[in-house]
Amino acid sequence: MIAFTRYAPELPGWPGDMVLRVVVLSDFHACHPFMDAAAIRAICARANALQPDIVLLLGDYASGPRFSRELAPAEWAGALATLSAPLGVHAVLGNHDYDNYSRADVSRGAVPAERALRDAGVAVYINSAVRITFEGRGFWLAGLGSQRAFHHGQSYDEPDLGLEDIAATLGQVTNDEPILLMAHEPDIFPDVPARVALTLSGHTHGGQIKLFGRTPVVPSKFRSRYVYGHIVEDGRHLLVSAGLGYSGLPIRFATKPEIVLLELGGRA
Template sequence: MINRRGFMKLVGGGFTSFATLGGYALAVEPLGRLSIARYQMTPPGWTPGLKLRLVALADLHACEPWMSAERIVSICKRANSLRGDVTLLLGDYASGMNFVTRRVPASEWSTALSTLKAPLGVHAVMGNHDWWEDRTAQKNGGGDTFAHRALTRVGIEVHSNRAIRLEKDGFSFWLAGLEDQLALRPGKIWKRRRMIGLDDLGGTLAQVTDKAPVILLAHEPDIFPDVPSRVSLTLSGHTHGGQVRLAGYSPVVPSRFGDRYAYGHIVEHDRNLIVSGGLGCSIAPIRFGVPPEIVVVDLG
């Protein structure tokens, strides 16, 4: 039978462990770690001889103290050192969180992102928070957000339901980017009863005019069941890996599919999806079991 002294030791030890884990989830993993998630594959139908390295960054959520402009610059330097042929930005540059000491303006985070370099360029899509934090874009029900304009101003190509053909070593491939699937929020102020996406998968893929492989950028992974096998690889962010991931499972995921597309490399019916765990935090500044990451994909 446990005595009072033993009980107090147990309670004290439990409190200390809880405080330690809480401190790690609040301060160490979100701020002090940066991992590299590496994937290597040759998707079905990939062009023989085409070797391509993708470096992808997702979900920065620029704000202080969690994701300052200085930290974004340091992440970009690390991304550049990975020597990607093309660098991809998967959306959610705006904060999306109230637990901040300062919101980093678009002019600052876009200038930080302008330090990214790649032989085939830096290419971006928007995320839901880039739309949600722009009241004018919400009112207009479309158009460019401040994030679109900020990235374009620093020379980063933004893909809004657009596909372009790129070439490496004489081999071509297509890069297609969808507009956000949760762009327009419901509410009386906007006179909308439900969330409205501005993505156009069919129209985007209709711009592909030959048989070269297609890489699709889609902020939310929920589009994946509708992506045809014509697409070699879909890259997404949005989920943050659930921000808390235990034994390969994320209990809370912002997806109608739950944990199905929470994180990592998913293969369904010979189609490939990679979901980044992202870099910043949304809603709450907590990460546990899914540290901030840069994604590197070697194709071919």
């Protein structure tokens, strides 16, 4: 059962009269039989029914759990192509979208997940930012490269495992309009400046398995600090989705997959 989770945060720097409906989807981990193209299309239909102004996809489209078979990028991307929003569908890549690829591979061209998304009409952000105009107002949408793109089993203490460049990304912003920042892994959050209105992440699956209120396994150097939900630190806002699919084992316990609706503005 996929949950529907609504957030309506008051964000610093976001104009109260700029009302924006954002659907957030993350961590599909497309595969047979747990997240095939039909399942993805059904999720997209539910997302479209929320009538979003914009859709944000937060990475890990590929790489299913154990006991699953790979779904070709063209299949899952074709299903995602059914998403519809006036301001478009926008995405970052996750660490699993780089599975079996090295930094040298990436330097020679896009990985299959990126190509498949672009072919499906989805805008892909890798350390880039774009100004979006909405009802006569503007905001910036930025997206980081995965911080764990090349982890391939190394510990979280290993340096230089990712593609993220937050300074270069935010350096593309040319005015004081609010910024929404997509970052697959929430571990970047301590380095995100207050200039960003909201950081949106996935990756953790909400812990995927919760026992007695605890999440024993969280793929983060911060453990449960950024495992799930709306988190505020020093006036800075982070939203972490529980995602939709599975990683490792095809099991979720007390952490439902979710479609997130984010409602911004509406306060004059």
